[in-house]
Amino acid sequence: xxxxxxxITEPVTRQRQVADYLRDGILSGDFPAGQPLPSxxxxxxLFGVSRHVIRQAVTTLxxxxxxxxRRPHGTIVRDPHARPAxxxxxxxxxxxxxxxxxxxxxxxxxDPPAFVRADAxxxxxxxxxxxxxxxxxxxxxxxxxxxxxxxxRLHMPFSVAADLDTPWLDDPHxxxxxxxxxxxxxxxxxxxFTEYVRARMPVGDETTALRITPGTPLLVIARTATTAGRxxxxxxxxxxxxxxxxxxxxxxxSPAAPASKPATRTRRTTR
Amino acid sequence: xxxxxxxITEPVTRQRQVADYLRDGILSGDFPAGQPLPSxxxxxxLFGVSRHVIRQAVTTLxxxxxxxxRRPHGTIVRDPHARPAxxxxxxxxxxxxxxxxxxxxxxxxxDPPAFVRADAxxxxxxxxxxxxxxxxxxxxxxxxxxxxxxxxRLHMPFSVAADLDTPWLDDPHxxxxxxxxxxxxxxxxxxxFTEYVRARMPVGDETTALRITPGTPLLVIARTATTAGRxxxxxxxxxxxxxxxxxxxxxxxSPAAPASKPATRTRRTTR
DNA sequence: AAGTGGTCTAGACCACAAC
DNA sequence: TTGTGGTCTAGACCACTTA
Numbered sequence: 369x370x371x372x373x374x375x376i377t378e379p380v381t382r383q384r385q386v387a388d389y390l391r392d393g394i395l396s397g398d399f400p401a402g403q404p405l406p407s408x409x410x411x412x413x414l415f416g417v418s419r420h421v422i423r424q425a426v427t428t429l430x431x432x433x434x435x436x437x438r439r440p441h442g443t444i445v446r447d448p449h450a451r452p453a454x455x456x457x458x459x460x461x462x463x464x465x466x467x468x469x470x471x472x473x474x475x476x477x478x479d480p481p482a483f484v485r486a487d488a489x490x491x492x493x494x495x496x497x498x499x500x501x502x503x504x505x506x507x508x509x510x511x512x513x514x515x516x517x518x519x520x521r522l523h524m525p526f527s528v529a530a531d532l533d534t535p536w537l538d539d540p541h542x543x544x545x546x547x548x549x550x551x552x553x554x555x556x557x558x559x560x561f562t563e564y565v566r567a568r569m570p571v572g573d574e575t576t577a578l579r580i581t582p583g584t585p586l587l588v589i590a591r592t593a594t595t596a597g598r599x600x601x602x603x604x605x606x607x608x609x610x611x612x613x614x615x616x617x618x619x620x621x622s623p624a625a626p627a628s629k630p631a632t633r634t635r636r637t638t639r
Numbered sequence: 640x641x642x643x644x645x646x647i648t649e650p651v652t653r654q655r656q657v658a659d660y661l662r663d664g665i666l667s668g669d670f671p672a673g674q675p676l677p678s679x680x681x682x683x684x685l686f687g688v689s690r691h692v693i694r695q696a697v698t699t700l701x702x703x704x705x706x707x708x709r710r711p712h713g714t715i716v717r718d719p720h721a722r723p724a725x726x727x728x729x730x731x732x733x734x735x736x737x738x739x740x741x742x743x744x745x746x747x748x749x750d751p752p753a754f755v756r757a758d759a760x761x762x763x764x765x766x767x768x769x770x771x772x773x774x775x776x777x778x779x780x781x782x783x784x785x786x787x788x789x790x791x792r793l794h795m796p797f798s799v800a801a802d803l804d805t806p807w808l809d810d811p812h813x814x815x816x817x818x819x820x821x822x823x824x825x826x827x828x829x830x831x832f833t834e835y836v837r838a839r840m841p842v843g844d845e846t847t848a849l850r851i852t853p854g855t856p857l858l859v860i861a862r863t864a865t866t867a868g869r870x871x872x873x874x875x876x877x878x879x880x881x882x883x884x885x886x887x888x889x890x891x892x893s894p895a896a897p898a899s900k901p902a903t904r905t906r907r908t909t910r
Numbered sequence: 911a912a913g914t915g916g917t918c919t920a921g922a923c924c925a926c927a928a929c
Numbered sequence: 930t931t932g933t934g935g936t937c938t939a940g941a942c943c944a945c946t947t948a
Binding site for chain 1: 703722831862887888891
């Protein structure tokens with residue numbers, strides 16, 4: 369009897385074997401990008417399994433972004449090494465009191481902006497250092513440029529609008545973000561900006577609104593504007609993750625002049 | 640007979656209805672986070688459909704990151720508004736000729752670094768401005784800290800190693816990235832850095848190697864080091880997208896001193 | 911022992927677009 | 930008309946963990 373127990377590996381199911389076979393073929397180029405795979409029934413016959421097994425394997429690979437299904441043409445191989453076609457240099461330019469995006473893309477509103485009165489979520493309350501549930505002015509718009517889509521939502525707590533005598537306390541129609549930034553700058557509140565980037569899967573109608581191909585995640589960018597240590601606005605942008613790559617010049621600080629970190633946000637240390 | 644054709648909407652399949660019902664319940668809090676959903680068989684009886692329909696709906700929501708399956712406990716509701724628990728302030732500090740990461744996390748190597756000789760892909764060749772397929776020195780390592788995992792891969796073209804008389808042409812055992820940066824700095828090649836962020840779904844064994852929960856994307860960070868207009872190294876980091884959020888201080892440039900954009904990379908304008 | 915989700919079969923019918 | 934993937938049913942057996 370063997371003393372050493374055998375190495376336990378992942379169970380090798382049929383759908384797993386099919387998925388591995390197809391993935392290897394795609395990554396090695398045996399199944400060239402842009403070409404359709406053999407039909408599900410043909411693959412089922414080829415492997416001698418039911419179509420359900422094939423479908424499970426195909427579903428896995430669609431989730432990995434390696435396949436895309438075009439009915440009734442078939443299942444098409446996607447280029448796995450394709451990088452996003454667009455590069456977005458993140459940054460703002462300040463000239464004559466006017467803020468401008470570094471990236472000179474002109475986004476067009478698909479629908480008129482929506483001005484919803486939203487209550488601060490726990491995370492937003494934490495960010496703005498306000499009580500959770502406090503109402504906020506928001507401006508929500510869906511935009512497009514070059515066939516791309518993005519969603520931009522600007523948030524400003526009521527307390528900020530009131531404390532700093534902004535014109536939007538009575539008229540909640542916030543203009544586009546850069547104009548809001550201009551107002552702060554010209555009224556004695558110079559701004560510094562920080563961006564927070566995360567990725568998640570689209571939920572529900574985000575897939576259709578942003579025209580997201582199945583198997584591609586969402587890039588979520590939260591840009592905060594801070595003046596005198598106070599976060600005054602949050603500009604949240606959502607873009608499909610397979611179309612755009614974000615570029616940031618990295619600040620190389622020297623310890624003599626330490627980086628002015630934005631106000632630390634409390635974070636759960638639990639997972 | 641009506642003149643105006645009816646508005647065409649998405650077909651409302653059973654699995655779609657089940658998924659919508661469950662999603663609404665999760666987002667509204669009727670199905671509280673952390674609690675298990677009713678079992679598949681119970682849901683099938685409840686709706687009067689086969690278990691297959693339930694499974695399809697559950698698969699959809701797992702793909703959206705709203706559910707997580709823990710066998711045999713059941714299917715657990717995930718907090719849809721949870722933000723990543725960790726914040727990574729991206730940046731480098733330069734002191735006494737030594738580069739240090741701004742974020743003071745100590746990552747531990749899970750395995751010893753692997754030094755593979757890799758050929759430049761088309762995208763990498765474009766980035767380094769070298770012919771595609773040119774060999775590169777690479778250093779690949781899987782790390783962990785605080786229960787998180789990440790993969791870090793450092794690339795340096797052979798031509799760079801040779802032209803700048805680096806010590807790694809003969810001994811391909813690249814040290815960790817900051818030490819490589821130190822070498823460039825102390826040998827008369829001051830560096831500037833740019834980071835490129837994108838998101839994609841994990842492929843194949845990335846899921847297991849990085850311990851990625853199904854339904855969560857991957858954040859891919861490419862950090863380039865440039866000296867005298869030449870990109871000398873590429874440091875690529877991959878982290879699970881549900882655990883870490885990236886923070887970048889945004890540079891607000893004034894047009895008098897325009898931002899020194901890194902060498903423009905050619906990009907396909909096609910989708 | 912019981913109950914969970916995972917895998918798999920063998921069928922069936924459908925909508926859609928190309929031929 | 931044909932072939933595609935999408936949906937759906939009604940079963941079956943399995944591995945796993947907790948009670």
